[in-house]
Amino acid sequence: MIGIVDYGMGNLFSVSKALERLGADYFLSGDKASLMDADALLLPGVGSFRDAMEKLNEEGLSEMIQEFAATGKPLLGICLGMQLLFEESEENGPAKGLALLPGRVRRFPGTKKDSAYKVPHMGWNGLEFVKESSILKNVQEDYVYFVHSYYVDAAESEVVIAKASYNEDVAAIVGRDNLYGMQFHPEKSSKLGMELLKNFLELAEERKAVQ
Amino acid sequence: MLTKRIIPCLDVKEGRVVKGIQFVQLRDAGDPVELARFYDEQGADELVFLDISASSEGRKTMVEVVKAVASELAIPFTVGGGINSLEDMKRILRAGADKVSLNTAAVMNPELINEGSNFFGAQCIVVAIDAKYDEDWGTWRVYTHGGRTPVDKRAIDWAIEAAERGAGEILLTSMDSDGEKKGYDLSLTRAISEAVSIPVIASGGAGNAAHFKDAFTEGKADAALAASIFHYKETSVEEVKQFLREEGVSVR
Incomplete structure (x- = not known):
């Protein structure tokens, strides 16, 4: 059973439906005990980093997620949910994150060599795989759908599995051990997005089989 | 590259x-899901549904x-039409x-933009602007109510204000070009x-694939929207993208 962390940030409908299409059993919950029992956790999120952390902290979910990560069961953060896995964000901040992965979240400067570019980074951008990972099993580089104004600098983080280029080097898929993050929206990223989610579900199945 | x-x-x-679409062999050409799937398969990057229902039942x-x-779909989509309050936004966004x-x-x-953006994040809020050139003003003027009502706002000023209030994107329709098929x-x-630092979707006037290229290069648009040209099979999303690729415009 996949637990989707429901802490009032963002639309959980699309990601739930994507799991349904993949035939996965899931539940939505904000309850620590039930989420701890899940075979894998999905941490979605849109909105501001600071608001999200405040909510997670208030509900005691920050500690739960950190505890869950330590069990070795797979955990996937999507969009803001990925950023929350890192140490700190400059969004309305600095604000402290879950610090499960090393790195900082910063805002796209909006200018490069004196020429301005659009923020948010919104639309379909190509992924470039930079590191082998089981999350990339049997998938090819393709386009995925991004919407974000803050990013994790791929140049500064050793946990980057795939990156995208938007004036800066954007960490697109990150991971270490049982922890994964996707800056784009796999549930909105057509074929590749669904394949990546499927790989995550398989990791959850494998882990369950071992236990 | 984006x-x-x-x-x-x-x-x-x-x-x-x-x-x-009256031409394709769809079981039901009026079924939004079936048409959405059709465009998804053609390579549409996103869809916009405009609710033109007159009744609250329709809404x-x-x-x-x-x-x-x-x-059904794993691509993003936007819903416009009849969204007048934070409650309306919640209903539509929570439905997916x-x-x-x-x-x-x-x-x-205008405060509605701030409310929506604060509640859901800027990425969820598109501000649609219908604009028409005003000879006396020497610039474009904003119209509301489906283009029937002129407003005392310059389109450029309104776009800047919308962005400042937290819009994530501007959907810009030219009333002068709309329906003419002579280009954006x-x-x-x-x-x-x-004028704004957020993405702009060009709308109104697409008649062929070259018009899309012009919107992206000369018009500096980030996205381009079209309706009848696709519905009546004057071209397809695939054909437009193929043309853009050949012309060196980066598409998915």
């Missing part, structure tokens, strides 16, 4: 697509349409839409795109 987006727009009335039906589309588009309601009550209004599109 690609330029091609966005088909579907008009939905009482839960049914009007002006739908309720739209929520069901949104749920059905979100259940990725973005809502605000037009007349935002002009009447490039000077309007460029003026707005250069």
